[in-house]
Amino acid sequence: MIEKVGKRKYETIEDMQKKIDNYFDYCEKNKKPFTVSGLAFALGLSREQLNVYCKRENFADILKKAKARIEQYLEEKLVSGSCVTGVIFTLKNNFGWADRQDIVIPSGGINIIVKEK
Numbered sequence: 587m588i589e590k591v592g593k594r595k596y597e598t599i600e601d602m603q604k605k606i607d608n609y610f611d612y613c614e615k616n617k618k619p620f621t622v623s624g625l626a627f628a629l630g631l632s633r634e635q636l637n638v639y640c641k642r643e644n645f646a647d648i649l650k651k652a653k654a655r656i657e658q659y660l661e662e663k664l665v666s667g668s669c670v671t672g673v674i675f676t677l678k679n680n681f682g683w684a685d686r687q688d689i690v691i692p693s694g695g696i697n698i699i700v701k702e703k
Contacts, residue, residue: 595630596639599648605629606652620659622680625652657681 596602609628613620626636639645640653657677664673677683 595635596645599644602629602639602645603648606648610652610655619663620656621676622653622656625656653681 605628606625609625610620612618612628613624618624622636623633626633629636631639636649640649657680660673660677660681664670664677674683
């Protein structure tokens with residue numbers, strides 16, 4: 587049965603923290619990558635439900651910490667050069683990373699800088 591987004595599955599942060607710790611332990615023991623969707627699955631949530639919990643004051647800190655650990659893992663993969671396309675994709679889509687290009691256009695002594703979003 588699929589749980590509706592917004593319905594509480596976890597009443598305490600301790601219950602959720604145990605599941606988060608189990609997820610990272612499992613990944614490390616089985617040499618599996620850390621992923622946002624993997625974290626959500628381990629918590630018995632969809633990605634959308636995970637995002638709802640990220641907005642709940644009492645769960646926000648532990649989920650930000652868990653997601654920061656995933657982001658750190660992915661960033662290390664990015665600089666190590668292994669499968670960078672997939673890593674770039676997930677960093678952009680899950681962590682707000684973006685390509686940025688600054689274009690400087692000289693205009694009679696005034697520099698105009700155009701930044702892409």
